[in-house]
Amino acid sequence: MTTVYTLRIDGRDVAGSEDATVLDVARENGIDIPTLCHLDGITDRGACRLCMVEITGSNKLTPACMTKIVEGMEVTAHSDRLLEYRRAITEMLFVERNHICAVCVANNHCELQDTAEELGLTHFDLPRISPKVDIDASHRLFSIDHNRCILCLRCVRVCDEIEGAHTWDIMHRGLDTRVQTDMGIPWGESTTCTSCGKCVQVCPTGALFEKGRAVARGSKTRRPFLPWMKVVAEERGL
Amino acid sequence: MSEMPAAARPVRRRVVTEELHEGPIRASAYVCEAASCMSAQAAEITARLGELVAESGLGDVTVKRVGCLGLCAAGPLVEIAQTGQLFERVRPDDVDGIVAALRDVKPTDERRPQGPFFEKQMRVATENFGLVDPESLDDYVGRGGYETLRRVLADMTSAEVRDEITRSGLRGRGGAGYPTGLKWTTVAKAQGSQKYVICNADEGDPGAFMDRSVLESDPYRILEGMAIAAFAVHATEGYVYCRAEYPLAVYRLRAAIRSAQRAGFLGAGIADTSFNFDIQVRLGAGAFVCGEETALIASVEGRRGTPRPRPPYPAVSGLWGQPTLINNVETFANVPAILRRGAEWYASIGHGKSRGTKVFALAGRIVNTGLVEVPMGMTLREIVYDIGGGIIGGRPFKAVQTGGPSGGCIPAQFLDMEVDYESLIEVGSFIGSGGLIVMDDTSCMVDVAKYFQDFCRDESCGKCTPCRVGTTQMWMLLDQITRGEATLDDLATLERLAAIVQKTALCGLGQGAPNPIFSTLRYFRDEYMAHIVDRVCPAGVCAITPVEVMA
Structure with missing residues (x-):
């Protein structure tokens, strides 16, 4: 039997099964978190760092694609700080090689x-x-x-x-x-x-x-x- | 180093005079044969000394190879164990003098060398340094080695061992300072059919050589510490992950493992009990990031050595998905001493939340370059000036860099600060594995930051975007500053970028990479400004050609 957890993402109460990731649950509920290395159906590696979210109680950002949900978790998927980081990471990907x-x-x-x-x-x-x-x-x-x-x-x-x-x-x-x-x-x-x-x-x-x-x-x-x-x-x- | 066989074989090289003496020994010369002295032909000194002692017919004098005597700056070192007399920078011609001194030795107690460099130190993890022959199990056992393991296996439960470690207050000596007892308990309680103990000897910080010295000078102690840890966490298999750039350490470690196996201190039924534990050596191929525990595990498993996000932590899901205890070399070296002398004794040493001692590698512009062990809470001034002998040429002290590429620079105003985990973090640095690089007024702090950034970009594994791209960009901006081509906008970009990399990188390497920039900006912003605004390098290190720019 799968346990269902309830959690809160960006102030919205949502639910997901125990083996779901924050990203899964967010997307199911129409909360869009940008990703690039994630692809449904293959193993996640948490490398692009675009899906970084804040979890209340932790001072570190964590990749939504690799973070399993737990009961009562409070996730901030969108904030000014996260937007700045995501922009910077996207910018890094653009200037790293020659994207024309x-x-x-x-x-x-x-x-x-x-x-x-x-x-x-x-x-x-x-x-x-x-x-x-x-x-x-x-x-x-x-x-x-x-x-x-x-x-x-x-x-x-x-x-x-x-x-x-x-x-x-x-x-x-x-x-x-x-x-x-x-x-x-x-x-x-x-x-x-x-x-x-x-x-x-x-x-x-x-x-x-x-x-x-x-x-x-x-x-x-x-x-x-x-x-x-x-x-x-x-x-x-x- | 030419002495060392290309392929490490477990054949013990016999010290020349070992078989010569009969009856009690009156005098013995201890020759340091750790990598630093070896590179200064210490092996030749041992051989010459042995020959000469034999020729002189001194039947009650021995010559022995020992581990690091600490004062690497003055190598090769020879110590007369009975008097504590230390011969520095010994050349093959000086050997006559040593033999003459050996002739005069009266049978007294063994003493350590004199002087503040030795007297102010407190040796726990390195207590056998300069006393035991690192390639002789007999010598190790003769100095009380493996007594602790025997006693632990015979008299204690694994819970008691963990409790002892917890009460001692020992924290991980690899840098992060995670409570060792807590880690052991987590591994012991984690569910898994098989548990592992890994010794992290992938020491890669520039200027750090603590782990190398421990492995070269007292390899059996690591094996004993690991065996005790394995007993405490119910593990039966262990690995030492050592970088291949340490050939002497690997050679001695492998030799030690073979002889410990033969003597029943490793393998099945250790010390005639039902406890089984065996150790294998894994060599790192030179990637700094493999010192990060998840990357290290990937490398041991035979995969590309890249970190993965935690949790799950290795204590729960590590090597091959099983609970795995990973501790640093120095952490394991402390274990036998704690169990032998008791948690209370260990906890009585130190300062604040940092108990016990810490081994530091003194490097840079310091007189007594070498390996020291001091109680936690000793001030930087004592370490640099009393033990370290001060700055070369009496120049003014500028800063000390600790914690390697994830650490920071501590300026002169904090010389009287007590060194422990918390205080260093407070001033924007990090104790790291224990490298202390001392800098005087000839160092340009922007150049120092650039050096560490260059190291980080070179060592970035390339997995996560902020580290792969960000470290190079930070280096580019620093390079621009040192060439006098940067503007204040570039400095602002550098600061913004550093904050982003710190927050978003995947592992400690990336998250720590901006630290040298933060700490130099915090204490030496004026130097940055001099490069950018005045276009001069105050220390005269950076080659800046004054160019008028239209702004």
């Missing part, structure tokens, strides 16, 4: 862009890092442009947990962190990639995209899920 929306396949279909808009991020104050980053277009169906990667690692998790291929992983650390295929070989040479396209489907930005799409034509919502499975199956004569 005007030439991006995901323009207008980008979760990073949406988040910035939602949070009212209008300009950048923080220093731009502008690193030199590579593009890997060796795969015959897809490309990865690391300039647009925000290291949410949805691709890594979906590849491991849903597809079961574990083609994607991460290498290096700090600012040099990159997602990689197999042991850092070009994507096109990967022997484990099944070309299922799940990683492309889940990528919140235009980092992973389908080849042949023009600027702003990288919509992921208005097409059937994983059409490439069909392509690959046909190629293999299945």
Whole structure:
């Protein structure tokens, strides 16, 4: 039997089952908490820090996606302070690499862009890092442009947990962190990639995209899920 | 260090004169063979000394390898155990003098070296330093080693052991100062089919070498402390997570584990009881963040060493999801002493909520660079001037940096402050693992902040956004300031950014990364202003070319 807890988020009384997270309960009740690394159906990692909330009685902020609810919990999901932090974190993601929306396949279909808009991020104050980053277009169906990667690692998790291929992983650390295929070989040479396209489907930005799409034509919502499975199956004569 | 075999083997190198003497020993020369003295050819001194003693036919004189004698600045060190006479900066040619001194020794009690550096210290965790041969189990046992473990296993229940630790007031020596007894109790009461004890020896703070010294000088004590902890929390498996950059410590630790296993102090049925506990060594690949407990656990499990949000805490769900006790090297080193001499004795030492002693590594512009252990609550002045011998060249003291990259700088106005967990936090620093870097007027505080920020950005694991991006941005802003290219707006951005990183980063590395900036801004804002407004570096460290800018 599951126990149901009642708690309060932003002054609203809400209820959730014992294994639910603050984020789950908030979303069920129409309280929107911005997220980027979270994706329903795969393991959470609490890394993007956008969903940080205040919990009464704790002096530290905690990620809503990884905080299990408890009875009587009082959560502040929106405050001026949290808005400032969320804006700053979104800004950091923008200036960390080279996000140029005007030439991006995901323009207008980008979760990073949406988040910035939602949070009212209008300009950048923080220093731009502008690193030199590579593009890997060796795969015959897809490309990865690391300039647009925000290291949410949805691709890594979906590849491991849903597809079961574990083609994607991460290498290096700090600012040099990159997602990689197999042991850092070009994507096109990967022997484990099944070309299922799940990683492309889940990528919140235009980092992973389908080849042949023009600027702003990288919509992921208005097409059937994983059409490439069909392509690959046909190629293999299945 | 050339003495050390490439692959650590559990073969004990015999001290040259060990087999020469017959009957009682009249005099013995203790040669420090910890990493610092080893790097100054201490092993050669031991060998020469041994040869010369043998040649001179001194049958009642021994030469022994011991752990750290503390005064690293003056190494290699040789001590005559009976008189306390200390030979500093010994060169192979000086060995004749030592042999002559050994010849004159009268049979008296063992004494420690003289002088304020040694006399003002209080040795608990490091009580065997400079006395036992770190590669000899016999020597450790000969000095009372493993007596405590035997007694604990024979006479005490695990609850009694935990109670003793709780009453002693011991707090985690890794830096955060979490009450050790409480942690042990949590692990003991947590549900789990298998429990683990992990010793965190991934010491990575710049200027800190406490854990290394303990492992190099008295490895058996850590094993004994861990075994007692394992008994207290019902664990049967242990790991020592040590950084691979400490080859001598790893070598001695592995040798100690093998000989302890052979002697029945590790493994099944320890000391003829039904208690089982074994220890394995895991090497870190050089990532600073692996000193964070959740990252450390990930690394032990063979995964990428990145932290995860807590809770759940490792005490409830740690290694392989089981309750896991993680303590620092120094914490474990205190355990046998507490159980041997009693919680009341330990609790009688110290100050306020910080009981017992603390090992500090003195580094920077200080005369007596080395390893010291002092009671909590000793003033900074006593540590720096009495024990540390003051600043090199008698220059004015400017600040002392404690707590590594998560710590802060304490300026001269707090020299008379009593050093403990709370007081350091009050002044914006952090006791950390115990590195004390002393700075004089030749240090530029903006440059110091930049150095630590560079360290943090280099060591950021890249998992969470604020640390991955924010540390680099803070470093960029500091770099701009040190180049004389920053404006007051940049300083405001730096302060805002630092506050955001502190509040939003995932682990202690990111949350602590802005601390050096906060503390230098708090006490040395004028230096920042000099760089920004006047475009000069008061200490003359930063190369600023005066450029007129249109503003």
